Amino acid sequence: MNEHADVKKHTKTYINVFLALLVLTAITVGVSYIHLAVPLAITVALIVASIKGSLVASFFMHLIDEQRPIFWALALTAIFFAVLMLLPVLSHLGGIGSPRVP
Amino acid sequence: MDIPYVVEARPDTGLNNAKLGIWLFLASEVMLFGALFSSYVLLRVAAPEWPHGYEILHVPVATFNTAVLITSSITMVMAFASLKMKDFAQYKKFIGATVLLGFVFLGVKGYEYGDKFLHHEYPSESTFLAIYFTLTGLHMLHVIGGMIVNGYFWGPGSKLWHTAPEQFTNRIEVSGLYWHFVDLVWIFLFPVLYLL
Numbered sequence: 001m002n003e004h005a006d007v008k009k010h011t012k013t014y015i016n017v018f019l020a021l022l023v024l025t026a027i028t029v030g031v032s033y034i035h036l037a038v039p040l041a042i043t044v045a046l047i048v049a050s051i052k053g054s055l056v057a058s059f060f061m062h063l064i065d066e067q068r069p070i071f072w073a074l075a076l077t078a079i080f081f082a083v084l085m086l087l088p089v090l091s092h093l094g095g096i097g098s099p100r101v102p
Numbered sequence: 103m104d105i106p107y108v109v110e111a112r113p114d115t116g117l118n119n120a121k122l123g124i125w126l127f128l129a130s131e132v133m134l135f136g137a138l139f140s141s142y143v144l145l146r147v148a149a150p151e152w153p154h155g156y157e158i159l160h161v162p163v164a165t166f167n168t169a170v171l172i173t174s175s176i177t178m179v180m181a182f183a184s185l186k187m188k189d190f191a192q193y194k195k196f197i198g199a200t201v202l203l204g205f206v207f208l209g210v211k212g213y214e215y216g217d218k219f220l221h222h223e224y225p226s227e228s229t230f231l232a233i234y235f236t237l238t239g240l241h242m243l244h245v246i247g248g249m250i251v252n253g254y255f256w257g258p259g260s261k262l263w264h265t266a267p268e269q270f271t272n273r274i275e276v277s278g279l280y281w282h283f284v285d286l287v288w289i290f291l292f293p294v295l296y297l298l
Contacts, residue, residue, distance in 0.1 A: 007186045014183070018176040022169060029165050032156060032297035045293040052289045060179045060282045067116035070125050077129040081136045088144035 017059045024052050109268045120276045128283050131244075135287050138240065142233050142294065153230055155296040158223075160214060164296045167210045168288065174203035175285040178252075178278045185271040190263055197256045197274070200281065204249040211242055234295055241287055248281050 028048040036044065058064040063074075107119050115122065146152050155161075181196035218224075218231070225235040255277060262270040 004187055007183050011180070011183055014176055014179050018172065021172045025165065025168050025172065028293055028297065029161065032161065032293075038298070042298055045297055049290050049293050053286050056175060056282055056286050056289065060175055060285075061279055069115045069117060069122065073125055073129055077132050081132055084133065084136045084140050085143065088140055089147060 013059055017055050020055060021052055024048055024055075028052075109266075109272060118272060120272055121279075124276045124279050128279065131283060131287075135237075135240070138233075138237050139290070139294070142237065145229050145233055149229060153228075155294075155298055158230065159234070159296050160217075161296050163210060163214060164292055167207055168292050170203050170207050170210070171285045171288050174200050174207070175282050177203065178281045182271070182274050182278050185263070185267070185274055188267075190260075193263075193274070194256065194260065197252055201249055201252050201256055204245055204252070207245060208242065208249075211238065237291055237295065241284070241291060244284050244287070248277070248284050251277050252281065 028045060031044055031048075032041070035041075063070070105119070107117075109118060111118050177196045177199040181193050181200060184190075184192035184196055215235075223231055225232045255274060259273075260270070262273070
Protein backbone atom coordinates (compact mmCIF):
# COMPACT_ATOMS: atom_id res chain seq x y z
CA MET A 1 0.00 0.00 0.00
CA ASN A 2 2.88 2.32 0.89
CA GLU A 3 4.39 1.67 -2.51
CA HIS A 4 1.08 2.58 -4.20
CA ALA A 5 0.97 5.92 -2.37
CA ASP A 6 4.61 6.47 -3.34
CA VAL A 7 3.90 5.82 -7.02
CA LYS A 8 0.84 8.11 -6.94
CA LYS A 9 3.04 10.89 -5.51
CA HIS A 10 5.58 10.25 -8.26
CA THR A 11 2.80 10.37 -10.89
CA LYS A 12 1.90 13.91 -9.81
CA THR A 13 5.57 14.88 -10.14
CA TYR A 14 5.78 13.31 -13.63
CA ILE A 15 2.78 15.31 -14.82
CA ASN A 16 4.18 18.55 -13.38
CA VAL A 17 7.53 17.90 -15.06
CA PHE A 18 5.74 17.14 -18.35
CA LEU A 19 3.88 20.46 -18.20
CA ALA A 20 7.10 22.30 -17.29
CA LEU A 21 8.83 20.72 -20.31
CA LEU A 22 6.06 21.88 -22.64
CA VAL A 23 6.21 25.42 -21.23
CA LEU A 24 10.02 25.53 -21.54
CA THR A 25 9.73 24.29 -25.15
CA ALA A 26 7.30 27.12 -25.89
CA ILE A 27 9.70 29.60 -24.22
CA THR A 28 12.71 28.42 -26.19
CA VAL A 29 10.79 28.62 -29.49
CA GLY A 30 9.31 32.00 -28.54
CA VAL A 31 12.73 33.44 -27.73
CA SER A 32 14.05 32.26 -31.11
CA TYR A 33 11.51 34.52 -32.86
CA ILE A 34 13.09 37.54 -31.13
CA HIS A 35 16.29 36.93 -33.20
CA LEU A 36 18.74 37.83 -30.44
CA ALA A 37 22.46 38.28 -31.26
CA VAL A 38 23.95 34.82 -31.88
CA PRO A 39 26.08 34.54 -28.70
CA LEU A 40 23.12 35.57 -26.50
CA ALA A 41 20.72 33.31 -28.45
CA ILE A 42 23.09 30.35 -27.95
CA THR A 43 23.42 31.08 -24.22
CA VAL A 44 19.67 31.35 -23.66
CA ALA A 45 18.91 28.24 -25.78
CA LEU A 46 21.51 26.15 -23.95
CA ILE A 47 20.33 27.31 -20.52
CA VAL A 48 16.71 26.39 -21.33
CA ALA A 49 17.80 23.06 -22.87
CA SER A 50 19.92 22.30 -19.77
CA ILE A 51 16.95 22.99 -17.48
CA LYS A 52 14.76 20.71 -19.61
CA GLY A 53 17.47 18.04 -19.70
CA SER A 54 17.93 18.24 -15.93
CA LEU A 55 14.19 17.77 -15.39
CA VAL A 56 14.14 14.68 -17.64
CA ALA A 57 17.26 13.24 -16.01
CA SER A 58 16.25 14.03 -12.41
CA PHE A 59 12.62 12.94 -12.50
CA PHE A 60 11.90 10.72 -15.51
CA MET A 61 15.25 8.93 -15.18
CA HIS A 62 15.04 9.03 -11.36
CA LEU A 63 18.55 10.41 -11.07
CA ILE A 64 17.46 12.49 -8.10
CA ASP A 65 17.22 9.39 -5.91
CA GLU A 66 19.81 7.24 -7.65
CA GLN A 67 22.76 5.43 -6.03
CA ARG A 68 26.29 6.87 -5.75
CA PRO A 69 28.06 4.67 -8.35
CA ILE A 70 25.78 6.16 -11.02
CA PHE A 71 26.70 9.69 -9.96
CA TRP A 72 30.40 8.90 -10.14
CA ALA A 73 30.04 7.31 -13.59
CA LEU A 74 28.11 10.36 -14.82
CA ALA A 75 30.55 12.83 -13.19
CA LEU A 76 33.40 11.15 -15.07
CA THR A 77 31.33 11.28 -18.28
CA ALA A 78 30.63 14.99 -17.73
CA ILE A 79 34.36 15.74 -17.40
CA PHE A 80 35.18 13.87 -20.60
CA PHE A 81 32.23 15.50 -22.37
CA ALA A 82 33.46 18.96 -21.33
CA VAL A 83 36.94 18.14 -22.69
CA LEU A 84 35.36 16.83 -25.92
CA MET A 85 33.40 20.06 -26.39
CA LEU A 86 36.27 22.40 -25.46
CA LEU A 87 39.14 20.81 -27.40
CA PRO A 88 38.09 21.81 -30.94
CA VAL A 89 37.11 25.32 -29.89
CA LEU A 90 40.35 25.84 -27.93
CA SER A 91 42.42 24.52 -30.82
CA HIS A 92 40.62 26.87 -33.21
CA LEU A 93 41.30 29.81 -30.90
CA GLY A 94 44.96 28.79 -30.80
CA GLY A 95 45.14 29.13 -34.58
CA ILE A 96 45.55 25.42 -35.36
CA GLY A 97 44.20 24.81 -38.83
CA SER A 98 44.29 28.44 -39.91
CA PRO A 99 46.49 29.25 -42.94
CA ARG A 100 50.10 30.28 -42.23
CA VAL A 101 50.95 33.87 -42.98
CA PRO A 102 54.13 33.79 -45.14
CA MET B 103 22.78 -21.52 -11.63
CA ASP B 104 20.97 -18.18 -11.68
CA ILE B 105 22.79 -14.94 -12.37
CA PRO B 106 22.78 -12.96 -9.12
CA TYR B 107 21.51 -9.36 -8.76
CA VAL B 108 19.20 -9.54 -11.80
CA VAL B 109 16.37 -8.25 -9.62
CA GLU B 110 17.72 -7.58 -6.13
CA ALA B 111 20.35 -4.88 -5.66
CA ARG B 112 23.99 -5.61 -4.88
CA PRO B 113 24.59 -4.74 -1.22
CA ASP B 114 27.76 -2.73 -1.95
CA THR B 115 26.53 -0.59 -4.90
CA GLY B 116 22.77 -0.64 -4.24
CA LEU B 117 22.23 -1.40 -7.94
CA ASN B 118 21.02 -4.37 -9.93
CA ASN B 119 22.99 -5.49 -13.00
CA ALA B 120 20.72 -3.97 -15.64
CA LYS B 121 20.61 -0.55 -14.05
CA LEU B 122 24.39 -0.25 -13.81
CA GLY B 123 24.72 -1.62 -17.32
CA ILE B 124 22.27 0.81 -18.92
CA TRP B 125 23.79 3.84 -17.21
CA LEU B 126 27.27 2.87 -18.41
CA PHE B 127 25.85 2.39 -21.90
CA LEU B 128 24.17 5.81 -21.74
CA ALA B 129 27.50 7.31 -20.65
CA SER B 130 29.01 5.92 -23.86
CA GLU B 131 26.10 7.37 -25.84
CA VAL B 132 26.81 10.80 -24.31
CA MET B 133 30.30 10.56 -25.81
CA LEU B 134 28.91 9.43 -29.19
CA PHE B 135 26.51 12.36 -29.51
CA GLY B 136 29.03 14.61 -27.78
CA ALA B 137 31.53 13.93 -30.55
CA LEU B 138 28.98 15.01 -33.16
CA PHE B 139 27.95 18.09 -31.18
CA SER B 140 31.62 18.95 -30.84
CA SER B 141 32.01 18.55 -34.62
CA TYR B 142 29.05 20.87 -35.09
CA VAL B 143 30.67 23.49 -32.85
CA LEU B 144 33.98 23.28 -34.69
CA LEU B 145 32.34 23.42 -38.13
CA ARG B 146 30.24 26.42 -37.17
CA VAL B 147 33.03 28.35 -35.43
CA ALA B 148 35.40 27.76 -38.35
CA ALA B 149 32.91 28.48 -41.13
CA PRO B 150 33.10 31.88 -42.90
CA GLU B 151 29.30 32.01 -42.72
CA TRP B 152 26.59 29.84 -41.15
CA PRO B 153 22.86 30.01 -41.75
CA HIS B 154 20.31 30.31 -38.96
CA GLY B 155 18.51 27.01 -38.55
CA TYR B 156 15.11 28.65 -38.93
CA GLU B 157 16.09 29.93 -42.40
CA ILE B 158 16.44 26.37 -43.69
CA LEU B 159 14.36 24.12 -41.42
CA HIS B 160 10.68 24.09 -40.39
CA VAL B 161 10.54 25.23 -36.76
CA PRO B 162 6.78 24.66 -36.15
CA VAL B 163 7.00 21.08 -37.46
CA ALA B 164 10.03 20.33 -35.26
CA THR B 165 8.36 22.00 -32.25
CA PHE B 166 5.45 19.61 -32.70
CA ASN B 167 7.93 16.72 -32.89
CA THR B 168 9.59 17.91 -29.69
CA ALA B 169 6.20 17.85 -27.95
CA VAL B 170 5.61 14.33 -29.35
CA LEU B 171 8.87 13.03 -27.92
CA ILE B 172 8.32 14.70 -24.54
CA THR B 173 4.84 13.13 -24.40
CA SER B 174 6.33 9.74 -25.26
CA SER B 175 8.71 10.16 -22.31
CA ILE B 176 5.83 10.64 -19.92
CA THR B 177 3.90 7.68 -21.34
CA MET B 178 7.08 5.60 -20.91
CA VAL B 179 7.52 6.58 -17.26
CA MET B 180 3.79 6.00 -16.65
CA ALA B 181 4.18 2.51 -18.16
CA PHE B 182 6.84 1.82 -15.52
CA ALA B 183 4.69 3.37 -12.76
CA SER B 184 1.75 1.16 -13.85
CA LEU B 185 3.88 -1.96 -13.37
CA LYS B 186 4.94 -0.71 -9.91
CA MET B 187 1.19 -0.46 -9.13
CA LYS B 188 0.77 -4.01 -10.55
CA ASP B 189 -1.63 -2.71 -13.23
CA PHE B 190 -0.62 -4.67 -16.34
CA ALA B 191 -3.52 -3.47 -18.51
CA GLN B 192 -2.56 0.15 -17.80
CA TYR B 193 1.09 -0.67 -18.57
CA LYS B 194 0.09 -2.09 -21.98
CA LYS B 195 -1.79 1.12 -22.85
CA PHE B 196 1.11 3.36 -21.86
CA ILE B 197 3.85 1.35 -23.57
CA GLY B 198 1.63 1.09 -26.66
CA ALA B 199 1.18 4.86 -26.62
CA THR B 200 4.97 5.28 -26.35
CA VAL B 201 5.50 3.15 -29.46
CA LEU B 202 2.75 5.00 -31.36
CA LEU B 203 4.24 8.37 -30.49
CA GLY B 204 7.56 7.03 -31.76
CA PHE B 205 5.88 6.31 -35.10
CA VAL B 206 4.47 9.85 -35.15
CA PHE B 207 7.97 11.26 -34.53
CA LEU B 208 9.40 9.13 -37.34
CA GLY B 209 6.58 10.11 -39.67
CA VAL B 210 7.21 13.81 -39.09
CA LYS B 211 10.96 13.31 -39.54
CA GLY B 212 10.24 11.42 -42.76
CA TYR B 213 8.14 14.34 -43.99
CA GLU B 214 10.97 16.78 -43.13
CA TYR B 215 13.61 14.67 -44.90
CA GLY B 216 11.32 14.09 -47.88
CA ASP B 217 10.67 17.80 -48.20
CA LYS B 218 14.40 18.50 -48.17
CA PHE B 219 15.13 15.85 -50.83
CA LEU B 220 12.27 17.12 -52.99
CA HIS B 221 14.01 20.49 -53.14
CA HIS B 222 17.38 18.81 -53.82
CA GLU B 223 18.67 19.82 -50.41
CA TYR B 224 20.94 16.84 -49.79
CA PRO B 225 23.70 16.44 -47.16
CA SER B 226 26.24 17.13 -49.91
CA GLU B 227 24.77 20.58 -50.57
CA SER B 228 26.22 22.40 -47.56
CA THR B 229 28.07 21.83 -44.29
CA PHE B 230 24.95 22.84 -42.37
CA LEU B 231 22.84 20.22 -44.13
CA ALA B 232 25.58 17.62 -43.74
CA ILE B 233 25.74 17.99 -39.95
CA TYR B 234 21.94 18.35 -39.75
CA PHE B 235 21.33 15.04 -41.52
CA THR B 236 24.15 13.31 -39.59
CA LEU B 237 22.92 14.42 -36.16
CA THR B 238 19.21 13.89 -36.79
CA GLY B 239 19.87 10.68 -38.76
CA LEU B 240 21.84 9.12 -35.90
CA HIS B 241 19.16 10.27 -33.46
CA MET B 242 16.47 8.74 -35.69
CA LEU B 243 18.32 5.38 -35.69
CA HIS B 244 18.30 5.52 -31.90
CA VAL B 245 14.56 6.22 -31.91
CA ILE B 246 14.00 3.20 -34.18
CA GLY B 247 16.11 1.00 -31.89
CA GLY B 248 14.14 2.15 -28.84
CA MET B 249 10.86 1.52 -30.64
CA ILE B 250 11.91 -2.03 -31.50
CA VAL B 251 12.69 -2.71 -27.83
CA ASN B 252 9.50 -1.04 -26.58
CA GLY B 253 7.47 -2.87 -29.24
CA TYR B 254 8.94 -6.17 -28.07
CA PHE B 255 8.01 -5.36 -24.46
CA TRP B 256 4.48 -4.40 -25.56
CA GLY B 257 4.18 -7.67 -27.51
CA PRO B 258 5.92 -11.01 -27.01
CA GLY B 259 8.25 -9.70 -24.27
CA SER B 260 5.35 -8.85 -21.98
CA LYS B 261 4.83 -12.56 -21.24
CA LEU B 262 7.60 -12.27 -18.65
CA TRP B 263 5.22 -10.26 -16.44
CA HIS B 264 3.29 -13.44 -15.69
CA THR B 265 6.35 -15.51 -14.67
CA ALA B 266 8.79 -12.94 -13.22
CA PRO B 267 7.00 -9.61 -12.62
CA GLU B 268 9.86 -7.92 -10.74
CA GLN B 269 12.38 -8.78 -13.43
CA PHE B 270 9.96 -7.51 -16.09
CA THR B 271 9.47 -4.24 -14.18
CA ASN B 272 13.26 -3.83 -14.07
CA ARG B 273 13.45 -4.34 -17.83
CA ILE B 274 10.85 -1.65 -18.42
CA GLU B 275 12.70 0.71 -16.09
CA VAL B 276 15.91 0.11 -18.04
CA SER B 277 14.35 0.53 -21.50
CA GLY B 278 12.67 3.64 -20.11
CA LEU B 279 16.07 5.04 -19.17
CA TYR B 280 17.21 4.54 -22.79
CA TRP B 281 14.06 6.16 -24.15
CA HIS B 282 14.41 9.20 -21.88
CA PHE B 283 18.00 9.57 -23.05
CA VAL B 284 16.81 9.63 -26.67
CA ASP B 285 14.38 12.40 -25.66
CA LEU B 286 17.18 14.23 -23.83
CA VAL B 287 19.38 14.22 -26.94
CA TRP B 288 16.52 15.72 -28.99
CA ILE B 289 16.01 18.39 -26.28
CA PHE B 290 19.51 19.63 -27.14
CA LEU B 291 19.42 18.84 -30.87
CA PHE B 292 16.24 20.83 -31.52
CA PRO B 293 17.41 24.29 -30.36
CA VAL B 294 20.97 23.80 -31.63
CA LEU B 295 19.92 22.88 -35.19
CA TYR B 296 16.56 24.62 -35.61
CA LEU B 297 16.63 27.75 -33.46
CA LEU B 298 20.18 29.13 -33.57
